[in-house]
Amino acid sequence: MNRAEIIAVGSELLTPYRLDTNSLFLTEELNRLGIAVVRKSVVADDRQALAAAFREALERADLVVSTGGLGPTEDDLTREAAADALDRRLLLDESVLENIRERFARLGRAMAPNNQRQAMVPEGAAVLPNSSGTAPGLWIETGERAVLLLPGPPGELRRIFAERARPLIERRAGARRMAHRMLRAVGLPESDVDHRVAPIYQSYADVETTILATPEGIEIHLTRWSDDQAESTRVLDELAARIATTLGDAVFSTEGETLDGAIARELQQAGLSVAVAESCTGGIVSSRLTRIPGSSLFFLGGAVCYSNQMKTAWAGVPAELIERHGAVSSEVAIALAEGARSATGAALGLGLTGIAGPGGGTPEKPVGTVHIALAHEGGVREQLILFAGDRERIRRLAAQSALDILRRHLLRARRERG
């Protein structure tokens, strides 16, 4: 068993408002078992169309996994369509019915007659009990191939897969497995990253390399399929190390850590604390630093100094400094960083001021102008960056850059400590 197709069932997934995301989870799980996903489809709640989709998929793949359409309503036709495609009868399974009845009884409600539909099972199918909902999963073998029907709610789907379906698939999987490594980098454009690392990964013909730009940095995914897991680990470790060396400090994680997490770790290792005074980012820098559990150990406080008055009141920025240089200036960014530090007693202070737009730009200070300052025991460092994009993008990128400036400072400090 090494080729799978995923069919997401539901007319609502064919509207502009909803995406199938279950297939990402399933793809990751199947890949880990050495099974490649060769096609994904989204099909409406239409018995004939769905039965045809099952038939076609079974011609191309060893394993067909469907998600959704196992509910109790007339629109839920996955059971019927799979039975049609496999030429099986649907039979009432008394033990499934009993489970559904018990579930309703526990919740103190009467079972609706419709729910009986969820106890219909294609002849010869294995029932995969659902501990968090009424629709069980179903596993139907047909010769060397198999069909797996899973309910659509992500929590139910994940649990049934992990507890019930994975062992059934694993038994039929070959020795080939997928190994995966992800590096995260920040502070370089995507095209630069690719330009620098392409000569390296191109010499690894058996590794697939995918570079993705995300709002929180660039992800470099390395994937290798092999029978020999130890060899894959060796190859991916080596390639990841070479890429990390080439990109240098831009890489902040080779084991899935987030930027916020990397900063939290560095701060705690160094025994340092941080505080923020931000203007154009409106609280995003603080909200990211507090995402990490236990952030109260290193985050002392954040001031969203939107008005000039609050820059003075909360971060002690002298009113005449703002008057003289303007609220968006190196001087005010530095004063915000130093003010955050002294107001809270933190070891490090971050200060941001800028123009997120769409209004407020001038020829000298266009929309996207952001000053970022970091104050520390030994002094202060300030940087002017011009970001492109809409208001929200400028805010996100400015916060990301401020966090990266903080991270790089912590790296340097660690090296100096030796």
Next chain:
Amino acid sequence: MNRAEIIAVGSELLTPYRLDTNSLFLTEELNRLGIAVVRKSVVADDRQALAAAFREALERADLVVSTGGLGPTEDDLTREAAADALDRRLLLDESVLENIRERFARLGRAMAPNNQRQAMVPEGAAVLPNSSGTAPGLWIETGERAVLLLPGPPGELRRIFAERARPLIERRAGARRMAHRMLRAVGLPESDVDHRVAPIYQSYADVETTILATPEGIEIHLTRWSDDQAESTRVLDELAARIATTLGDAVFSTEGETLDGAIARELQQAGLSVAVAESCTGGIVSSRLTRIPGSSLFFLGGAVCYSNQMKTAWAGVPAELIERHGAVSSEVAIALAEGARSATGAALGLGLTGIAGPGGGTPEKPVGTVHIALAHEGGVREQLILFAGDRERIRRLAAQSALDILRRHLLRARRERG
């Protein structure tokens, strides 16, 4: 022309790391032209598999739209596969080649030999020029049906669709069109919303109703397909009004406005300003209130008072109050709200304190306990809410609830003003 299929091309879309999102844009555009999307597929960069996918889709739909696989590399096989499926030859189009050469010349770079592949055009296809990239779109008619090939980068795809493809499709579309209305609600669980509005929408057999829970509230989508646009407008207006009446103040938008936007509008209409002192939400409330352009007109400042010391320094919460009641208490939430108000001079102050977890919970104050207070000219209102979920979910939901408390206050104030 009224049934379309969308084929997203690219092996990277069959990994766990990437989703096809272009199809949401295309579905919305096609629906507006009266065309339903009946299936979506994701197919690997494999010429045979892709040609088969085009053939199958053309049997089911009038219009097949593909995205991606039009780049210059050997992996980009959409042109070849579409030509195979339609039994057309691929011919070099000199004018396309000239455009690509000019584009490279403008950028001061030499055209790579590979780029010549992008000038290959299936016989009889119309070229849809791409003003922001090298790959043109292609439109190929076959009898009553048509195939539209679009490049994968979203900006290029959207522009080619809007400027070139839409008129071609519109000419072949029937009189039937889709009308759409969306309501947004907050402060009620999804199942409650459905329970209350189902009896209403069920009496509109010709309207499709989809209820979606999103991190920023519940969306109620109403869709009606008809030849008679005026009638659709009338029906959807009526249904939307009935749903809005039933859900009352929970509905904050019937025309696509966000919660942040609705609050910004109410604040500006009332000429009121707001400030925030938040603890467990770590800056999320401030960052949402500042998302809206022009928020400096009504947002005065936000304090992320993570430590007790900063609750006292920035929001004037008496240390003995924290000592007596604990940092997570009604009293401290109220003091934060009043402190935000008096520190900034804002008309309204929001205060939040709670336990986002995973640590820090006790039997009396479990993880998820959040106190939210709103201070205003006439007094203060405080609420204790217990949220379920992980740290990030608790933070998001608490921020959402605080914004909803602010919105409902502004609604009441508007009614009192008359």
